[in-house]
Amino acid sequence: MSGEPQHTPATPTLLLRGLRLRCPACGQAEIFRGRFTMHEACPHCGRRFERGPGYLLGSIYFNYSVTALLVVVIYFSLFYADWLGDTQLLVLSALVALLFPVWFFRYARALWIAFDEHWDPWPNEEEKRQIERDSE
Numbered sequence: 001m002s003g004e005p006q007h008t009p010a011t012p013t014l015l016l017r018g019l020r021l022r023c024p025a026c027g028q029a030e031i032f033r034g035r036f037t038m039h040e041a042c043p044h045c046g047r048r049f050e051r052g053p054g055y056l057l058g059s060i061y062f063n064y065s066v067t068a069l070l071v072v073v074i075y076f077s078l079f080y081a082d083w084l085g086d087t088q089l090l091v092l093s094a095l096v097a098l099l100f101p102v103w104f105f106r107y108a109r110a111l112w113i114a115f116d117e118h119w120d121p122w123p124n125e126e127e128k129r130q131i132e133r134d135s136e
């Protein structure tokens with residue numbers, strides 16, 4: 001592939017690339033080609049974004065964790081501020097719990113991929129062998 005990175009980027013760089021929805025390896029290309037659809041691999045460096053079956057399930061943990069934290073903070077902040085009635089507070093919390101993960105979906109995936117790049121940079125040994133087999 002063209003601009004294959006020489007080393008794993010530093011953690012803050014990976015985090016920023018994730019927040020910008022960019023390839024964690026090169027930072028040059030976007031991970032998504034639509035609202036919910038991803039490129040299979042980076043158009044710039046070839047880094048695969050889905051490395052195997054179930055690989056992206058980890059992003060659900062990110063999405064769930066951030067959503068749960070946000071709902072708890074919003075709920076208790078407004079509960080103790082006493083600005084809303086119980087029903088309004090419940091409806092608002094439910095709306096945040098339903099809508100925020102949809103908006104955060106792309107960020108959760110991009111951050112998951114960046115997190116993975118930190119711990120298991122692409123291509124690992126098995127992926128290098130697969131690339132060699134595919135090119136033969």
Ligand SMILES: [Zn+2]
Nearest residue numbers: 023026042045
């Ligand atoms: Zn890339």
